[in-house]
Amino acid sequence: MRRIPLSLLIAAACTAHAGQQSGGSDSGLLGGGWYIAPVGEVTYTGNAPGHLDYAGGFGLGIGKMLGDFNIEARPLWVHYSGNAATHGPRVDLSSDLWGGVVDAQYVFSRGAWQPYAVIAAGGATWGTAGVRSTRFLGEAGAGIQYAVTDTFLARADLRYRANLNTDGTGPGDQNGVVANLGIVLPID
Template structure:
């Protein structure tokens, strides 16, 4: 009768622990397994007994990546220091929580159950509760070493096997192995393929390829030279040829001016506008008025001649304005330097 009571108690505990563990299911490895083990038992001082050995067998199931549930039966025995022998036969329902699953997998465990305790010819049904920690070490998909250390609480339920107390506190060290049944599930490569990225819509209204301030949808004159003033269609209206200088008191272009005009010629040939270009020459107010007008005319003509020599086919004519159109004060050298300039002006 006592053995039936122990079995019923263990079964009820297993049902309760299983329902808790099934709340979390994230892993495909849900194999059943057996787990034989040996036990070193260190009895508490309340028994007045010597340390000894035992063993048993577990039968369990991996519920998911975190939990195992297991029914375990065992036998343990040790001699009393005052004579007689303690024989413990019982079982527990265990819940193991794995912190992670890997080759080395640490876990915490709690268990509850019952056992039949015999001592000096008397026996009684007792309840036990266990808590501890351990680990498994995987040698093969179907063979793992396992060990744990547990504290055990034992209440003999008024069996009066030892005078003075019905509660005992022991420690057990279990060493064994785990043999799962069947093949270990392998990680399955996902067949999911990310959809091809949707090509971005080429929105010309957001682009300004020649940086003239008019978007590509409206720009009728692509490739406008940098620094050009443009109309609402992006076509050049006017540009100052900065850096196009001449030798002192002369219409002869400097080497640096020729290099700049080479770039201007390339742009004009690449993007002809079909409009007449007035090449305007301007001077500061230093010197005589008529002299400055003639000098500006000669200088603007030098620019026209150089651009034509580089293959520019746009209609161009030179116009010298002398000091008539200043852009700065002539009282300072800085202002006078700004007034000495050459400009291209597109004419309708």
């Protein structure tokens, strides 16, 4: 059931890219402009094995290239897996994070290889169906984009995510390292 949204995301990205190709874009991504950036992510929290130690998810960034900066809003969904076996039966700790961040990416060069530094901030709701908590998300990291064509970039980055509990309910802070892999496609 969770594959349907990801399939729709991929189909939307490919449709936008195909439409841009047939429309005869004048500048593409290397000339700046609006873009979408579907991304998959893997998170490692460093917690004890089985205690929400890893997660996987996806997001869809919508951004604008402004000189040396990319400003991007990225709604995201992340599924944390885990079971706890402390004193008694196993307890399912699987949790879903729904939220979003706004990225500020500083791109060091706009050639074929585009290294960048990123900071981001946002919020989310996180937990199981019975217990949800409000979260602050803060991220900092670095990555690289590669211009496969002037209308198609491949992107990868590594970030540290602070996932902080702001309302005192649900699991405590779940900070960790996030690896993102995605593409960037023009929409204007």
